[in-house]
Amino acid sequence: MQGEETASAANMSAVLEFDSDTAKHEQVRTRLIEVIATMNTGDQLPSERELAAQFGVSRMTLRQAISSLARAGYVSRLQGAGTFVIDRTISKNTELTGFTEDMAARGFNASSRLLKVERVAAGAFLGHELILSPEEMVFHIERVRMADGIPMCLETIDLPADLTPDLDQQPLEKSLYAILATTYGIELFEADQIITPTVVNQEQARLLQVPIHSPALIVKRIGFDRKRRPIEHAISIYRGDRYDIRLVIKRRE
């Protein structure tokens, strides 16, 4: 044996240089992902003590980074044995992403066709969902979302208008999440989703270019910021023949 693990360990930068404005465990995490990318499924990582020494951080900090990777499904830890690289062919859809990122992860190029943008009163239902008074204004957006030019989903989104002034002036063919982040400084922190099955009606069939009554998934989502204030209400209808939802579910950690 020539020590493959030791070899890949040697590839790691000896004692990382750290940004002062990003948490060390974040930077270690990022660096570890790069390292893992060069390894194969089942390979063992160097021990925590060894990695900590190499990165020049405490073992606690190193563990924080590895814990995050374990949750995200990059590695698996076994007490007494070691930390091992996990097969990454399964999509890791437990993290909150927009359509654009989601499609990128599946190897497609996301685009969209804007059907409608309007500024309207929330009304009773949306007011309840977004915790607004029914008179408050929301932006109402309807889009067809496409992957490599093929229609994948119909999207209906409503956002409180006071959070996103002039949203209707923005390039809504692009990623909404990107616009929210860069233009308005709004970042979604978590979202509640409810998934149900349906069959498409005539109008939906036309827009999605599938036969009428084809199976489809309805995904209803309410997105929240870090303070759990509702930011968006979205209902998406995904065609069932080209789209599925993949999850990795873990026992409590």
Next chain:
Amino acid sequence: MQGEETASAANMSAVLEFDSDTAKHEQVRTRLIEVIATMNTGDQLPSERELAAQFGVSRMTLRQAISSLARAGYVSRLQGAGTFVIDRTISKNTELTGFTEDMAARGFNASSRLLKVERVAAGAFLGHELILSPEEMVFHIERVRMADGIPMCLETIDLPADLTPDLDQQPLEKSLYAILATTYGIELFEADQIITPTVVNQEQARLLQVPIHSPALIVKRIGFDRKRRPIEHAISIYRGDRYDIRLVIKRRE
């Protein structure tokens, strides 16, 4: 103000007594859930330093417990502000559970009707999914799963026979996960799921007591143990009119 937070803090047991064979942070977590149950949505928990002192543990240990609760959606932490109780009306379906637990969480009583148990060769497809040679034996189980006596889903499960000898002698109307844990000492650690929409055929419609061509969800799951060895392959068809899948998705933590 009479200090509601201080009052509920006073309700907490001063300095917990600890089991020696369960991790402290686990026990703190359990105790905290009880405390949270007595509080209202939006209430602020005592500070970490205060809680740590009350439980008689270090702040690190206390933080470990609270981090777990934050991931599970019990509380929300805000740097500089505090830790707050989150609305628990939303189901927290991000944790791996069996049908029995899932239904209990929704307030239903789970039961099942056994349609078939047999011991057969895995074959090419299942062999691939479960990483067995096609000749190896698996237990093949088909069940109708019911909530308060109403059919909710059709379940087809296959498990490697050598892991679970005499599985066909077990009471398979009960929770399979419970049997795996108690009789065979097998615990599922994580599962990969793929969710797709469909419409039921005549046979499925009969078993689920819904009209033919009703929308339904297909959930394909492969369950793994802690070493990521495949334990079960399951395909479940849930009726769409009485069942949905609820998720809370978070940004990376």
Next chain:
DNA sequence: TTCCATAAGTGGTCCTTACCAATGTGGAGA
């Protein structure tokens, strides 16, 4: 009265040290 700097309090990060628990291995003994 309004506004803003500030102090106090909160969660977030990071380090060090120590020991526990599970795993796998290699050598002693049968």
Next chain:
DNA sequence: TCTCCACATTGGTAAGGACCACTTATGGAA
């Protein structure tokens, strides 16, 4: 040759201290 057990190694838990980043309430200045 085989079995079994002590032991080194791995990840897991825990305490305690120090400081940072952020929020909020407060009190003084305009």
